[in-house]
Amino acid sequence: MLVDRPRPGRTGGERLSWRIVTSTAQRLAAIRGDVPPKRHNARTIAALSGNPGCARRAVLDGAGVDKPKLAERIGFPARFGQSRFAIARGNAFEAQVKADGGVELLRLVAQRLGVPVPQRADWTDLGGDDALPDRQERSRRALTATGPDAALFDHPLLGLNVAGQRVYLEPDLVAARLGGRFHVVEIKSFPVIDGQADPAKVAAAAIQSAVYVLALRELLAGQGQDPELVSHDVVLVCPRDFANRPMASLLDVRKQLLVLRRQLERMARLDVLLAAVPPDFTADPAADTTTLTAALRTVEARYAPECLATCELAYFCRDEARGHTGALGRAVREALGGVEEVSEVLALATGERAALPERAEAAALLRAAARLRADALAGDPA
């Protein structure tokens, strides 16, 4: 599997090149360097679906590379800071909503699902400081137990495999046996004002909740139960209007589930992707900057402006993609006939470069556009 290929900046990568890497896991560990893999969480898994076509991201995330650290090492620090005001508010709202042991939550969820509010329901706190596998086992037992009454599970611990790595996930709440099914309940502190919420925040909540639905379905399937018992409708609990009073809404996450499943399957077949990655590729934070930068460039990226909101390497990849029409957004690239490089766009537009037959149509469009623009800017008529 060691294919000799031209490698820029071999200096720091050298020490890996003699090692015969046998398994995917070993290979990923080698890429990561001498540090434990960065743990995924629902947010980072959700972000995986942000740019599913990007091999660079899949390899780095698959290897559990600390991307914020990597971005900083190569001089393109990410800016994903969180305000402590926002964190405090989120925690306060969740605490407030759960303060009465779930009485109000039960009513909200049941009403939203259109089922009678049960007389009573079990409330089980599955949080705790015990070791993660123990906690997960506790959650598994509680969630798969049968009982007559509806039940609410506070902070159950679920698991999911991401690129061979066991990831622990902690939804805010799972409601069981309401309307005969399990429902993931997410508590978010962004407001729903007159029935409307910030679409970007709703979208983020939907994909995150889909991660929990997936994990819960896997848990049931692992116990020989029907995974479809977990509803694809997620209950989102948000403050209503400008007050702190909670309200519940339903989010259908079927589409998000499809996207996630596809991306997780892709991550599970990382060996395929790794075959195209140079054997001495490293993202080890201990390596020097030039090595890291050169190594990163050997793995194909697919930068789009959306990366700015979803991937810590965005500033690096944007810099690399400078001069490409895709960096301006997909709509721009399409409007330019799919031509990838800005320099080629301009050469075709001025007629300086003859177009290949498959570009003939795009070239004609660009020439006409350039002529019209020049005319209008020169004050020519209409």
Add this chain to the structure above:
Amino acid sequence: MSTLRALAKAQAVATGVAQPVATVRHLHLAERPLVLVPLALAGEANAPLATLVGTAPDTARLLVVPQPRNRDQRFRFAAELATVVLPYLARYHTVSEAVPVDRGRDVRHRYVDAPQLLVPNPAGVTFLRLLGRSTRFRRPDGEHPVHPDVPLLGRWLTFLAERAEQPGSSALVALTDALTLHWATGQSTVEDQHLPALLGWIDPPAGSTGAQAAARAEDPRVCPPAGPATDPDFDNRVLAPAIAAYARTEDDPAARAAAYAELERVLRDQLAPTWELMWRGVGLLRALPPGARVAARWDGDKDAFTGHTEHLDAAGGPQPRRDGAVAAAVRLHRLERALASYAVQRAYDDPLVMAEHRLTGEAFVGDVVLADPKRVDDSGRRPVLRPRIQVVTTEPVLVPAGTTLFSPARPAQKAKVVFLTPAADGKTEVVLELSGGMGRGLTAPPGTVPEVGERLCLTTLSDGFLPAGAFPAPEETPWTHGGPPTSTAERPTDGDAAEDWS
């Protein structure tokens, strides 16, 4: 995105500076607009944190909320903001003009000018809309009394935010939108929402390219965000300690004043750079000559301003939380019409915008080579003036014979395509029959028929009157469409005033 605009973006990348996509200004700019730069506290439902507001670069007034989670302080902020906004609006409540209506048989009155608010970005518009929503139902009496100006401010902000949804309105403008309407940068539309980066591309400081200026503008330590969201790092390092310090001084007036001054200082530091950028952007826009149809669109804003003033004078209530079924349909219809007409008007006003339509075959430019201005069609019951002209164009003509075309030079005139003949060198000869815009007689007044040698733009786009749709009166709404408005969602109730904030 149109290919023409995309090409301008590619040119911006290559040249390192934004490229024009308009040759005239497509919005109205008031002589003294009210510029507002709001900041909100992270994580809260539209909690005001600070605002710089004023009508000239050197008259910035800073409003701060030292404890943004405190509901009384929020309403005090609203009352304070009202002392700036309401007098500004009142300035336009002085002089009216008579406008003929009903074909000159009657007149109505409207204010000769209207207020204009400018904010940095669309999120700023949302901030004002939500501030309007959270204040317009408040009452000066009852359980949670507020200053009487607060609900009035809320109604005006709601009015302005609704105008901002209307394509072509200039009553409340996000500066990033106004600038991207006129310039294309070498960055994506997401990045264009960041005012400092956008202005970096359009007007880079001497010695740097637009790309460099934009990159520098992205570092929040060098260039604070243009709000309403603050930089998380600023929140954690600077703002949180300053708010905590203020909170600790409750029993010590001297210490409290010092803590307040410190808060003012750090917030002003965050706001001042954006304030400068706002006026720089206004200056760039002002340097463009206004498009011919801008004034008429501004008349629409004056009408709306007059209408809302009359509504309030007649003790009209606050705008409902949600539209009823009919109101929503009427609004959608109105917005769609405004959008279509705004697009046509910009093309008529601006050859660079019309060029986008020429590229897609909705317009072409040609030379008049033959003209028969005296031609009369007497085949009907009575003779009518129907001059014909022949235009030769090098552009592809995609419309079939029989199509009615229009020309921005004579918007009231229709030109029907009679023949289309391919000519030498890929040119096309188009014979057009003209009607309208030539008076009532059988002789066309001079200038109303294009002459030989004139360059003419012909387009399928029409700026003509679009008939309004017919909608049932609210009380006649069928139940399938929500029925008559009885639900509380559409009508403000007393309960709204008691709704508490976090």
